[in-house]
Amino acid sequence: MRIDSYIEKLLFEYNCVVVPGFGAFLAHGKSAEIDKATNALIPPSKTISFNAQLSKNDGLLVSHIAKEKKLGYEEMLQEVEDVSKDWNTRLSQGESIELYGIGKLFHNRDQKIQFQPENKINFLTSSFGLSSFAATPIQREVLKEEVQELEEKIPFIITPEVRETTSFRPWLKYAAVILLAVSLGVTGYRTYGDLQQKQVAAQQDAQQEVSRLIQEATFFESAPLELPAVNIEVTKRHLGKHHVIAGAFREEQNAEKKVAQLKEKGFNAFYLGVNRYGLHQVAYDSFDDPKEALAFLKKVKATDSRDAWLLSEK
Helix, strand or coil: CCCHHHHHHHHCCCCEEEECCCEEEEEEEECCEEECCCCEEECCEEEEEEECCCCCCCCHHHHHHHHHHCCCHHHHHHHHHHHHHHHHHHHHCCCCEEECCCEEEEECCCCCEEEEECCCCCCCHHHCCCCCEECCCCCHHHHHHHHHHHHHHCCCCCCHHHCCCCCCHHHHHHHHHHHHHHHHHHHHHHHHHHHHHHHHHHHHHHHHHHHHHHHCCCCCCCCCCCCCCCCCCCCCCCCCCEEEEEEEECCHHHHHHHHHHHHHCCCCCEEEEECCCCCEEEEEEEECCHHHHHHHHHHHHHHCCCCCEEEECC
């Protein structure tokens, strides 16, 4: 199964897409810039990078593919994990993996995963339709040389017989030269002024866009998934220091839905809160005794979910 098209689609909306068991593709905002070598103005964009350390399943990619293909979550999770195993095997054998619209993955000499972005697609939706354009610098010295050349080519003939009647013609020559120089200067000034205004406007738009992105959540930015709302009555309970975690979600309503599902299965599940990454955590249960927590975790892994893990607070 190919999953690169689903990853590409999610990168337009999210700044982090995790492939369970493999790693995460991260989107970073990049402001507009000017290429001094070509005088090209490049619009704002998103650059894509890869982090093999972020391989824990957060549910985003699996839920998206399951919804698109109308399959169950657990079934789709197994298929995605199989893809991750296949990718790791191919990379360890010296192959490279091409992800359409995203980039290329390969191993370096230290057997570490390297990522080369494709950079053909701008994942920043606010820059849709914008393309780079070259700004032509104004050459004032060239205009001056052209005026001098035209001045030399203007016909200027005075005969002794009619000197008195044609003595005003030298003024016509200089008037023509001045008029031509003024016309060229005005045209050049207007072109330069329009170009300066476009560059300033583009830079201001880029700065405004960067400021807006900074004010938003910069790492786990997302829009609510279209899931049915679930109302959960939250009651105060005694919490131990050792929690068996069922999952972490970007949206709180997804966490509440997970709590309801686990309670239907008979677990004493509850909403733990938001971690330092901005994710909403759901726990199967909480314990004061670490041995009891480990025994319960082993039972959950065997009967309900292999992705469960233990969180211990200091």
